[in-house]
Amino acid sequence: MEIKESYDVIIVGAGPAGSSTAKTCAELGLDVVVFDRNNEVGAPKRCGEGISFNALKRLDLDIPQKCIAQAIDGAYAYAPDGKEVKIQFEGTKGYVLERKVFDKWLCYQAAKSGAKIISKTPVTDLILEDGFVKGVVIDVHGQEKKVYSKIVVAADGVESMIMRKAGIRTNKSPTLVDSGYQYEMAGIDMRDPHMIELFFGNKIASRGYVWVFPKGEHEANVGIGISGAHKEKKAKEYLDDFIASHPGLAKGSIIEVNAGSIPVGGLMEDMVGNGIIGVGDAVNQVNAIHGGGIPEAITAGKLAAQSIKLCFDMNNFSKQVLSEYNKQWWELRGKHLKNVEKVRETVENMTDDNLNDLADVLNGEDLSDFAHGKNIMKLVKIAAKYKLKGVARKLGF
Amino acid sequence: MMIMSVLVNNSKCVKCAGCVSVCPKDALALKSEIVCDEKKCINCEICITFCPAGALRIKK
Secondary structure, eight states, rough: OOOEEEEEEEEESSSHHHHHHHHHHHHOOOEEEEOOOSSSSOOOOOSOOOEEHHHHHHHHHOOOGGGGEEEEEEEEETTTTSOOOEEESSOOOOEEHHHHHHHHHHHHHHHHHHOOOOSOOEEEEEEEEEOOOOEEEETTTTTTEEEEEEEEEEGGGGGGGHHHHOOOOOOOOOEEEEEEEEEEEEEEEOTOOOOTEEOOOOOTTSSSEEEEEEESSSSSEEEEEETTTTOOHHHHHHHHHEEEEEEHHHHEEEEEEEEEEOOOSSOOOEETTTTTOGGGGGTOSOOTTTOOOOOHHHHHHHHHHHHHHHHHHTTTTTTTHHHHHHHHIIIIIIIIHHHHHHHHHHHTOOOHHHHHHHHHHHHHHHHHHHHTTOHHHHHHHHHHHHTTHHHHOOOOO | OOOOEEEEOOOOOOOOOHHHHHHHTOOOOSSSSSEEEETTTOOOEEEEOOOTTTTEEOOO
8 A cells, every 4th residue: 555755644543542533634624644553453452342322422423233242231330348239220321342343443434534544554753853743654564664744643542652752751650550451251151241240349459340341141351450550469360360269250261362551540731742642542531430441532533633623724733733632622521531530549549348338328320420520529428427538638629 | 780671471471562551761662572672671660560461570
């Protein structure tokens, strides 16, 4: 495939953030190319693959059946002592996706709109001139090639090498990323193949939880996220121990192994530089409680493309003009995600006794509210009642 | 002189690049496998603690 000397916009990474930015840029009439390092878009996945109906509605995404592995009604959350909270109402319905198919489908939409997507083409460096990002260096089957652009979009996920090469710290302190490990399992028995299960407790997952996201009647993503600074035991070891102690899972097969870092904080006030803009996991745009990043990535991509278009309209590709994106994103998503982050900080500092107490007094709706950064005052009141130290301060009260 | 670098056990490594995301010195990169730049590594062990698979250790 011919790669031109220059494009209006170069996007690094063809995940949901990259393809969403590409689609909107192309719709706005810009000449846009997406480079992805992998042979196959969407693989390997680093994701539990869940998405809610509410998010799909907000994104105005009408996804085809082939992207959907399983319909989900809600979740059971288990406290360390086994006490359960059922979280099931309209807002908890959703899908577990087939990410490999979903990510490709998003790329189909971008390509149809006129964007060019080129896989198996890693970006190895940035071209920096006069304090501006002016393009990228790519590896085309072993040969280096320079490709120029007015804007480079960092959609390269949690590694975030592109922002860092531009000199923008993406602040992935190990306390702000969870260490994740996941098996896609088959031949297992679950309590209900239309309900997600979440297992809490510091013995099960230090400062995190184990999740079971059903992908069929007997198939599921079974994974874990623990604090990235936890030294005593690895995520994989926790997960293997958990599976060994659950016969319904232990009898199954492992058909895929995934791992990765899950950003659970570190929202950035400033996600742009001269000629460069960051979207999705690369700039930590996630819900800090459930780690969901697909809807955030797609929303950010649309906003980024609008600000990029503004640069072309003004023929000014400086940080100053791109900053419009910071403003728009914080107004639309940032404020809300910041609240979620505060709840996360609170919950992750709780002891097993605290978590057991919470499971006593909270219902499913409360939990869902907290996961979406709503009704935080209730959490403050409960914390005060149970004398959970520092909670009100953490939540900003 | 002491070598500053980490060793990757490729039998355990899932190539998730979690280590790359937490390295404070940008010393790690995912090529066909994880590679460590000895000139940048400071032996802080943050990547070793973080690795979900337990695939990293200090090069001695």
